[in-house]
Amino acid sequence: MSETAHRNATMEPRDEHNQRLLSLVHPHDWTNPAPKSRYNLVVVGAGTAGLVCAAGAAGLGARVALVERDFLGGDCLNFGCVPSKALLAAARAVAAVRGAGEFGVRVSGEVEVDFGKVMERMRRLRADIAPNDSARRFRDLGVDVFLGQGRFLDAHTLEVGGARLSFAKAVIATGARAAAPAMEGMDGLPYLTNETVFSLTGLPRRLAVIGAGPIGCELAQAFARFGSEVLLFESARGVLPREDREAAAIVRAALLQDGVKILGCGKSQKASAAEGGGIRLQSAGEGGGIRLQSAGEGCDVVVDEVLAAAGRRPNVEGLGLEEAGVEYSDKGVRVDDHLRTTNPDIFAAGDVCSPYQFTHAADFMARTVLRNALFRSRARASALTIPWCTYTDPELARVGLTEAEARERGVAVETFTRELAHVDRSILEGRTDGIVRIHVRKGTDRIVGATVVAENAGDLIAEISLAMTNGIGMGRIANTIHPYPTRAEAIRQAGDAYNRGRLTPLVRWLFGKWLSWTL
Known part of the structure; x- marks a missing residue:
């Protein structure tokens, strides 16, 4: 929504799938409606948070306007989510074929990847999903959809395409964009972001990924499986720095096994145009030169493409926030725990104001906004239990605190870990590279956080999120029957470990006395 947001984003190539996508999410023949005299809610930005706000408010009978520039x-x-997961599914298929020999399945010859077909499939599936987010669908829901740059004129008026929208309440849901790589010499050089990488039609021979967070790790592994030589530049804090370090180490080992070369950034990096084409990347480590942690020492590298995946910036420019009395910074729009901005009639939701930059977080923040904006509720964003998942193979999912975070906050915890190497389903499928780790507040069975590394960790973490949201402790999880054999049994087995911990020497002695008496 900002003047710089998506400035490099394109819907290339102009094939039938992208044309179909554009006809749904930004139709060229769209005519903005005549504005109502006043709206209950004006929503600025039509990503997940904005769409949930608009659809929810319209369903409740409110007059709603939805404004989207792009x-x-x-x-x-x-x-983001949709095209990347289509690519990751294709990459998993490649890995499954290459690893089929372990199961007695013979694959003769080299496994060839038709990258053009991989990307064409992604574009087709993205267009198939798009009707749910389309301008026409929201018009049919009773929402006035305005395409164009929105800008606040004052505390209760927004202008778009020459039309003035007067509102009682408004929501800023303009999202965020990939941050430019903080690397000397990168200005003026071409680079990919999540907004442009899905426009590729040819597989890069050598790809540098700057940033080893979720996006960087996911795409580094996928492109390595497709056949690119991938160089992943990790930060000083390593791969997936926000996560449990043992869990992150499992993902790191998987990346290395798939051929990703992980480079220590050292103290400085710089980029320059390479002779003969491509981009030259140099980095000074402790001993000078790049620390190529998976392949010995090196001095510099030349790549065909650079993917910037080191952070995101909120889209706050060009919105007239000053005129609306909304405070913001380079970290986003300032909100309180009720997601209200410094203008009490304007709220914000999603990536533009949240440290949790996930689709599902934006969804539930939007639900919080609806209650507070339309019904003067006092719902709190801090009450939300928000899990997340990095969709590498294996996946790494997380909810709540890690053990290190609990220690920093002075929360005493007991930790229960179940390695997938001891879970029958994982053994049978040859996927023993993972853990289920659950932290409970010491002296109770109340769960304060968990990390899961597994092939389907994103699905498994939902059970623990449900437990945390509804106050279900480890004792009740242990008493919940899980199907056998499943990886989810690891969660129940962690509950069993909790119960065994309650069997103190005194309790065991008392049980022994009782059983002796009953003989």
Whole structure:
């Protein structure tokens, strides 16, 4: 939504799938409606948070206007969750074929990847999903959809395409975009972001990924499986720095096994145009030169493409926030725990104001906004239990605190870990590279956090999120029957470990006395 947001984003190539996508999320023949005299809610930005706000408010009978400069569906549909997971599914298929020999399945010859077909499939599936986020669908829901740059004129008026929208309440849901790589010499050089990488039609021979967070790790592994030589530049804090270090180490080992070369950034990095084409990247480590942690020492590298995946910036520019009395910074719009901005009639939701930059977090923040904006509720964002998942192979999912975070906050915890090497389903499928780790507040069975590394960790973490949200402790999890054999049994087995810990020497002695008496 800002003047710089998506400035490099394109819907290339102009094939039938992208044309179909554009006809849904930004139709060229769209005519903005005549504005109502006043709206209950004006929503600025049509990503996940904005769409949930608009649809929810309209369903409740409110007069709603939805304003979007670029593409309805936001990053999730167009440049994030949807296209990336289509690519990751293709990459998993490649890995499964290459690893079939372990199961007695013979594959003769080299496994060839038709990257053009991989990307064409992604574009087709993205367009198939797009109708749910389309301008026409929201018009049919009773929402006035305005395409164009929105800008606040004052505390209760927004202008778009020459029309003035007067509102009682408004929501800023303009999202975020990939941050430019903080690397000397990168200005003026071409680079990819999540907004442009899905426009590729040819596989890069050598790809540098700057940033080893979730996006960087996911795409580094995928492109390595497709056949690119991938160089992943990790930070001083390593791969997936926000996560449990043992869990992150499992993902790191998987990346290395798939051929990703992980480079220590050292104290400085610089980029320059390479002779003969490509981009030259140099980095000074402790001993000078790049620390190529998976392949010995090196001095510099030349790559065909650079993917910037080191952080995101909120889209706050060009919105007239000053005129609306909304405070913001380079970290986003300032909100309180009720997601209200410094203008009490304007709220914000999603990536533009949240440290949790996930689609599902934006969804539930939007639900909080609806209650507070339309019904004067006092719902709190801090009450939300928000899990997340990095969709590498294996996946790494997390909810709540890690053990290190609990220690920093002075929360005493007991930790229960179940390695997948001891879970029958994982053994049978040859996927023993993972853990289920659950932290409970010491002296109770109340769960304060968990990390899961497994092939389907994103699905498994939902059970623990449900337990945390509803106050279900480890004792009740241990008493919940899980199907055998499943990886989810590891969660129940962690509950068993909790119960065994309650069997103190005194309790065991008392049980022994009782059983002796009953003989």
